[in-house]
Amino acid sequence: MKTRRALGLVGEEARVRGWVYRKRDLGGKIFVVVRDSEGVMQVVVDRATAPPEAVRAAEAATIESAVEAWGRVEADPRAPGGAELRAEGFVLHSRAEDFPIKGGEGVDYLLDVRHLWIRSRRLTAVWRLRHVALHAMRRYLDENGWWEVSPPILTQSAVEGGATLFEVNFFGRKAYLSQSAQFYLEALIYSLERVWSLTTSFRAERSRTRRHLYEYWHLETEEAWARMRDSMRVAAELVAAAVRGVLEGASEELSLLGRSTEPLERAARPDYPSITYDEAVELLRRKGVSVEWGDDLGADEERVLTGYFDTPFFVTHFPKHLKSFYMKPDPGRPEVVLGFDLLAPEGYGEVIGGSEREDRYEALLARIREEGLNPDEYRWYLDLRRYGSVPHSGFGLGVDRLVMWIAGLDHIRDSLPFPRFRDRIYP
């Protein structure tokens, strides 16, 4: 049985198995803290009362050895969790060699032994929290009429800039790892209308920040007939659903991670404020940041802006030249586009980017040419505007960034088990 259940069986017999988390061998007793997928439990092997073979096994057990123990559960305030197993039997299933992680190691070293580091209680709590957040978002989409679809990862052309593509050899031809499923989702709205996907996206930007991965988990939506505001509402509801899901289903993980729940409670309702790019520039100037209209909002600017809000918030209507060619210009103000970002508070920054898409063939073609892109490469994408084009909008959510904010992590690498960032590809 799991340690969590065994801890509640005071006065009864229990049997637990797992890995040695801590071991303290005193003269008369051996204390072995056993870790499993649900927590830890202390096993006490008493040299005076336990069978000799159990004592020998406990003596031989090293940190991270796989063990199994059985006996009576007794309440004891000195035991972690308030109860412990008084061993009547103890078996060493597999003795671990000297475990290379003892505590106090540096990040570089720990990343080299990431396959072992991921056993830590802290990281385990993150994976659980992540599961809960993803589950909550999937459930929200499912209950609101969205179809989950499976777009390709191997693609021929870019969605974002071409300089940041990972190239692969496709039987002698060049192909690329997907940066975004957006174009494929756009193709699917003509039959399913509301679609979403969860895929890995790849960006070969040589970023050295704590919020970039080369390979990240991308939750994207696309909806026919939807305007920018419709898409923003979905984005807010999706994030709020994830936050609520974690508050309800991962409260122990939040507390193990030392995460304050106050910012999360404020974000549990999807009524996030929204400002335009123009207003953002105005707010920044008021704080003494020197920005000109048309400048991109960098990390410093984002940080200042997040100081104005204590919930996630939107920034909308960016200057056209700052954003991708597929975003639709505002009909009343063609120098800005109907695009939006959702920024997480507490300095975490951009979690979602979305827009209403350009749905007119000629306008899209003109924008592709304006950007110096080759229209031939976007032929099938342009085709979508030739056969029953409709207004549509969508967004992409960085799952890892959302988890990073919800869990209160100080680096995106710990939002997933084997992060691909910097020059790390091992393990």
Add this chain to the structure above:
RNA sequence: GCCGGGGUAGCUCAGCGGUAGAGCGCCGGGCUGUUAACCCGGUGGUCGGGGGUUCGAAUCCCCUCCCCGGCGCCA
């Protein structure tokens, strides 16, 4: 790509021209209740790699590789 910091024992680091060090870990011993247990003893090194200066280089110089923090780019 740019700016800054750093590579010395298994790990974290000190040493910064004159015989390679500490703490932790590990191994052995002790201890009837530990919470990263404690006490005693032992173990441990291509000083990231290459070249140079010097009587002598971990230490100074050049090249190179790797790591960390930040910027830009984005999710």
